[in-house]
Amino acid sequence: MLKILMVCGAGLGSSFACEMMVETVLKGLNVTAKLEHSEVTAVAGSKADIIISAKNFEKLVNRYETNATKIFLNRLIDKNEIKEKLVPVLKEKGEL
Amino acid sequence: MIVVNFIINNILTQASITIALISLFGLMLQRKKAGEVISGAFKTLLGFLILSAGSGIIVVSLIYLGKIFTEGFGMQGIVPSIEAINGQAMNNLHLGNQIALTFLAIFVFNIIIARFTRWKYIFLTGQAILWMATMTTIFGSFAGLKGAPLILVGGLVGGIFAVAMPAIAQPIVRKITGSDDIALGHFCTVGYMFTAGVSMLVGDKTKSTEDLVLPKGLEFLQDTYLSLALVMIPLYVVTAFFAGSKFGSTLSGDVNYVVYAFLQAVQFIVGVYVLLAGVRLLLAEIVPAFRGIALKVVPDAIPALDCPVLFAYAPNAVTLGFIGTTIGSVIAMFLLPKFGLAMILPGMLTNFFAGGTAGVFANAVGGRRGTIIATIAHGIFITLLPALLVVSFNKMGFVNATATDVDTVTAALLFAWFITPILKAI
Numbered sequence: 142m143l144k145i146l147m148v149c150g151a152g153l154g155s156s157f158a159c160e161m162m163v164e165t166v167l168k169g170l171n172v173t174a175k176l177e178h179s180e181v182t183a184v185a186g187s188k189a190d191i192i193i194s195a196k197n198f199e200k201l202v203n204r205y206e207t208n209a210t211k212i213f214l215n216r217l218i219d220k221n222e223i224k225e226k227l228v229p230v231l232k233e234k235g236e237l
Numbered sequence: 238m239i240v241v242n243f244i245i246n247n248i249l250t251q252a253s254i255t256i257a258l259i260s261l262f263g264l265m266l267q268r269k270k271a272g273e274v275i276s277g278a279f280k281t282l283l284g285f286l287i288l289s290a291g292s293g294i295i296v297v298s299l300i301y302l303g304k305i306f307t308e309g310f311g312m313q314g315i316v317p318s319i320e321a322i323n324g325q326a327m328n329n330l331h332l333g334n335q336i337a338l339t340f341l342a343i344f345v346f347n348i349i350i351a352r353f354t355r356w357k358y359i360f361l362t363g364q365a366i367l368w369m370a371t372m373t374t375i376f377g378s379f380a381g382l383k384g385a386p387l388i389l390v391g392g393l394v395g396g397i398f399a400v401a402m403p404a405i406a407q408p409i410v411r412k413i414t415g416s417d418d419i420a421l422g423h424f425c426t427v428g429y430m431f432t433a434g435v436s437m438l439v440g441d442k443t444k445s446t447e448d449l450v451l452p453k454g455l456e457f458l459q460d461t462y463l464s465l466a467l468v469m470i471p472l473y474v475v476t477a478f479f480a481g482s483k484f485g486s487t488l489s490g491d492v493n494y495v496v497y498a499f500l501q502a503v504q505f506i507v508g509v510y511v512l513l514a515g516v517r518l519l520l521a522e523i524v525p526a527f528r529g530i531a532l533k534v535v536p537d538a539i540p541a542l543d544c545p546v547l548f549a550y551a552p553n554a555v556t557l558g559f560i561g562t563t564i565g566s567v568i569a570m571f572l573l574p575k576f577g578l579a580m581i582l583p584g585m586l587t588n589f590f591a592g593g594t595a596g597v598f599a600n601a602v603g604g605r606r607g608t609i610i611a612t613i614a615h616g617i618f619i620t621l622l623p624a625l626l627v628v629s630f631n632k633m634g635f636v637n638a639t640a641t642d643v644d645t646v647t648a649a650l651l652f653a654w655f656i657t658p659i660l661k662a663i
Contacts, residue, residue, distance in 0.1 A: 149545055150459065150460075150461045150545060150589070150590070151461055151513055151586075151590070152513065152514075152517055153362075153363075153364050153513060153516060153517055153520070153543065154362050154364070154365075154423075154542065154543020154544070154545060154546075155542070155543050155544075155545035155546045155548075157363075157517075157520070157521075157524065157543070158361065158540075158542045158543060158546055161525065161528065178517070178521075179517065180461065180513075181460065181461075182462075195545070195548065195549050196549055196552075197459060197548055197549060197552045197555070198459060200456050200459075201456075201459055201460055214549070215549050216546075216549055216550075217545075217546050217549065218419060218542060218546055
């Protein structure tokens with residue numbers, strides 16, 4: 142199953158809020174995925190297919206090597222922005 | 238009857254089980270499949286026990302710091318850490334069960350207040366609710382409350398804060414985000430409003446922080462644990478130097494006393510890391526359940542979310558706010574003992590999250606000048622409030638720590654200054 146990881150500074154609040162938004166977006170698109178949230182260092186060794194984080198964490202996320210497709214959001218909880226950036230990635234991965 | 242008594246006395250008094258049951262009911266209310274209900278409840282149980290393990294690590298490190306600090310500087314140095322307070326309240330004061338139930342009660346009161354008043358805020362930052370439940374339980378039980386009244390009073394006070402704080406912050410949050418879709422759910426709001434007030438007085442909002450180009454080197458400050466290390470390691474090592482090798486060696490066994498201090502500082506960060514990993518597991522099932530139920534009961538709810546959701550609106554202000562707040566907390570560290578208060582060491586987690594948000598608030602009303610001046614004032618403010626609690630915490634037997642998150646401190650002061658005297662009078 143498709144695995145998506147949301148990350149933020151402490152891995153508690155904003156990544157979680159983002160995860161709940163992504164869940165809503167995916168439901169609307171009829172895509173099922175395993176969603177998780179954590180703090181930035183979890184990118185290392187993660188088996189996620191897609192990693193979503195805020196723009197301000199771009200440098201920190203990019204420190205780690207990963208095969209996942211990375212998405213950086215200006216507004217972590219903006220449904221439209223999430224949809225706009227997620228749909229092309231889902232198409233590319235053959236989920237849509 | 239024997240079975241019922243056994244369950245009540247031996248199982249339901251275990252906070253980890255109480256909180257797992259709360260999660261179990263939440264999942265059942267959402268009509269999840271049996272497998273998901275059981276695995277979800279188990280993960281919550283796991284989360285709670287990981288949290289306890291993390292707090293155990295923090296306490297060992299803090300006891301060490303307390304000893305060398307007293308030896309080195311001849312006074313008590315208090316670490317502000319709501320995580321440490323939560324851990325000690327659960328493990329050492331055995332208030333875990335009451336905290337877990339108050340945590341649930343705050344959710345329930347939040348939904349009731351949002352349903353029946355015009356303030357439609359649903360507070361979704363689970364860890365902040367947990368810290369609030371911790372503080373109302375500690376101070377409620379110190380005021381002499383027990384059993385159901387302790388949980389109901391704590392739940393009511395916490396529920397009011399969960400609606401009032403997003404409501405108070407909303408005029409400025411609207412300015413920052415340009416919409417009314419989300420609110421801020423973070424119990425440092427009193428500090429943010431204080432910062433915004435100062436910034437409005439001294440600032441000039443036409444010159445935004447976002448027009449500045451900050452040095453790239455500052456970006457590492459975004460890394461929570463790294464910036465925590467940046468303060469904790471020098472703090473422990475310098476303190477160990479002042480305590481001297483003779484005293485330091487009595488605590489460090491075979492290890493060199495400076496190396497030992499370094500490792501203890503890292504242990505503190507390890508403790509915070511483990512504790513927060515526990516909190517993450519603990520909340521993973523409960524918060525979505527709360528959100529699902531709340532949205533059904535309060536259809537036009539505005540979700541109040543954790544502070545970093547505002548960071549993207551003014552990233553420079555976040556960095557300046559963090560630096561300003563840290564400078565302010567260092568000033569307060571030296572200033573407060575002159576007024577007979579305890580010495581509060583800089584709390585880097587709060588400085589980062591609350592400081593960053595304070596920066597965003599300050600910039601929205603007072604631009605760059607407002608941000609720099611007001612966040613330094615913010616650092617002093619958020620150090621002063623927890624300092625007022627130190628005497629109470631010491632009396633209750635807490636080791637070398639005080640709370641952060643100024644709204645929870647405000648709630649505690651409400652208990653200490655108003656509810657306790659009223660209860661004593663009755």
